[in-house]
Amino acid sequence: MNERIWTAALVVIGDEILSGRTQDKNIAQLASWLNVQGIRLREVRVVPDVEDAIVEAVNQLRARNDYLFTTGGIGPTHDDITVDAVAKALGVGVIVHPEARAVLEAYYETRGGLNDMRLRMARVPEGAELIPNRYSGAPGIRCGTVFVMAGVPAITAGMLDALTGTLEGGDPVLSMQVGCWVAESEIADLLSATERTHDGSQIGSYPFFREGRVGCNFVVRSTSQDVLDACAADLAERLEAGGWPAIVGGIS
Amino acid sequence: MNERIWTAALVVIGDEILSGRTQDKNIAQLASWLNVQGIRLREVRVVPDVEDAIVEAVNQLRARNDYLFTTGGIGPTHDDITVDAVAKALGVGVIVHPEARAVLEAYYETRGGLNDMRLRMARVPEGAELIPNRYSGAPGIRCGTVFVMAGVPAITAGMLDALTGTLEGGDPVLSMQVGCWVAESEIADLLSATERTHDGSQIGSYPFFREGRVGCNFVVRSTSQDVLDACAADLAERLEAGGWPAIVGGIS
Numbered sequence: 001m002n003e004r005i006w007t008a009a010l011v012v013i014g015d016e017i018l019s020g021r022t023q024d025k026n027i028a029q030l031a032s033w034l035n036v037q038g039i040r041l042r043e044v045r046v047v048p049d050v051e052d053a054i055v056e057a058v059n060q061l062r063a064r065n066d067y068l069f070t071t072g073g074i075g076p077t078h079d080d081i082t083v084d085a086v087a088k089a090l091g092v093g094v095i096v097h098p099e100a101r102a103v104l105e106a107y108y109e110t111r112g113g114l115n116d117m118r119l120r121m122a123r124v125p126e127g128a129e130l131i132p133n134r135y136s137g138a139p140g141i142r143c144g145t146v147f148v149m150a151g152v153p154a155i156t157a158g159m160l161d162a163l164t165g166t167l168e169g170g171d172p173v174l175s176m177q178v179g180c181w182v183a184e185s186e187i188a189d190l191l192s193a194t195e196r197t198h199d200g201s202q203i204g205s206y207p208f209f210r211e212g213r214v215g216c217n218f219v220v221r222s223t224s225q226d227v228l229d230a231c232a233a234d235l236a237e238r239l240e241a242g243g244w245p246a247i248v249g250g251i252s
Numbered sequence: 253m254n255e256r257i258w259t260a261a262l263v264v265i266g267d268e269i270l271s272g273r274t275q276d277k278n279i280a281q282l283a284s285w286l287n288v289q290g291i292r293l294r295e296v297r298v299v300p301d302v303e304d305a306i307v308e309a310v311n312q313l314r315a316r317n318d319y320l321f322t323t324g325g326i327g328p329t330h331d332d333i334t335v336d337a338v339a340k341a342l343g344v345g346v347i348v349h350p351e352a353r354a355v356l357e358a359y360y361e362t363r364g365g366l367n368d369m370r371l372r373m374a375r376v377p378e379g380a381e382l383i384p385n386r387y388s389g390a391p392g393i394r395c396g397t398v399f400v401m402a403g404v405p406a407i408t409a410g411m412l413d414a415l416t417g418t419l420e421g422g423d424p425v426l427s428m429q430v431g432c433w434v435a436e437s438e439i440a441d442l443l444s445a446t447e448r449t450h451d452g453s454q455i456g457s458y459p460f461f462r463e464g465r466v467g468c469n470f471v472v473r474s475t476s477q478d479v480l481d482a483c484a485a486d487l488a489e490r491l492e493a494g495g496w497p498a499i500v501g502g503i504s
């Protein structure tokens with residue numbers, strides 16, 4: 001088992017998230033993708049379209065994580081300031097990337113041509129590589145361990161797809177769900193005792209209220225399949241022994 | 253017009269958000285509620301169920317915002333550590349709140365009684381007041397300008413409802429939407445020129461791809477109804493003049 005834990009942080013950039021207009025979907029999307037790469041999303045910050053706020057978040061989080069992702073603010077309009085802010089955080093200038101310019105020229109050839117505003121989307125921090133975006137012309141940007149992605153979740157999904165398997169990570173976190181029609185407050189002791197018994201396991205408890213009844217899904221996590229299996233089986237047994245039939249796989 | 257801007261920050265606490273298991277809904281919910289109170293959500297951090305991470309986020313954000321909210325981690329299980337972390341951040345001890353204890357005793361009277369784990373939900377930082385929760389027994393917690401809320405969105409909604417009208421704020425941010433079947437990259441200049449013409453206005457641009465066509469909703473924001481009306485009308489006129497019929501109210 002690889003013991004090093006690889007971590008990532010995410011900076012979500014956009015007034016639309018902080019105003020409540022848009023429901024963020026990139027946190028959950030990136031988290032799930034990172035799990036598969038063996039990287040843990042360790043912290044997230046949502047910041048407004050304000051350069052200082054972006055610079056502060058990028059610099060604080062990249063200093064203490066292996067990877068840093070941003071989403072949002074890479075479009076053609078006046079409130080899209082992510083590229084300039086990231087360049088400032090990295091202490092480099094901004095250039096027009098020749099390959100990005102060529103991609104945009106091709107994309108807009110049949111869509112009214114590449115105007116000045118559209119050309120903004122070819123601007124990158126000096127030294128950056130491009131992340132392909134199959135959905136629209138504008139590419140994502142990689143600067144070493146910093147990844148600049150789109151705000152629109154479907155476009156970010158395409159960029160993540162292009163990055164799959166290219167980032168070094170550790171052991172993926174495996175998980176298994178056990179559901180039960182029980183109030184979590186009745187079995188809180190049982191949960192923590194089970195977790196303590198299985199070194200390297202972690203049990204999360206997610207209560208719900210459905211069909212007039214109180215229930216709970218327990219998510220067991222571990223980087224070891226053996227620990228995972230043992231802990232989940234033990235948890236199910238203890239629940240059954242307490243008079244609460246457990247549903248392996250969870251209640252959906 | 254009241255010129256002081258009141259700000260709030262939110263710390264979302266929970267491994268389930270960072271693992272991608274749960275899609276956060278509290279950011280958008282709190283943001284919308286704060287707007288009505290005349291308070292702007294200025295920044296959000298999502299942190300794991302780790303005491304140091306919670307303490308750091310709470311202390312950094314409460315120092316630079318008028319109000320600080322947390323969501324998550326106030327249930328009865330071993331991973332619910334928010335109360336202890338907030339007390340540590342505030343430099344106070346943790347006590348069992350007599351009123352919270354009474355509320356829980358009444359709630360659990362017909363639900364199997366108040367056990368030790370359930371009693372955990374009556375623990376509060378010293379000096380705290382309770383925020384009523386009509387959905388389940390456990391109350392939210394107010395410590396001065398710090399508000400500790402539930403992770404389950406419906407329960408947090410009830411707590412926010414109980415707080416409505418009790419927090420001092422400034423002028424609410426008003427908004428109006430204008431939609432148009434146009435690519436934002438074609439009218440980026442028009443947008444920034446319109447915004448510059450109307451002091452105190454802000455225009456956000458939210459592109460979408462629907463029914464095989466590219467469109468965009470523009471959200472105009474201002475604390476002044478007059479500025480808002482003038483800016484939205486001007487934007488619609490400029491779009492029409494450019495050959496793009498504008499739909500006031502937006503495209504939904």
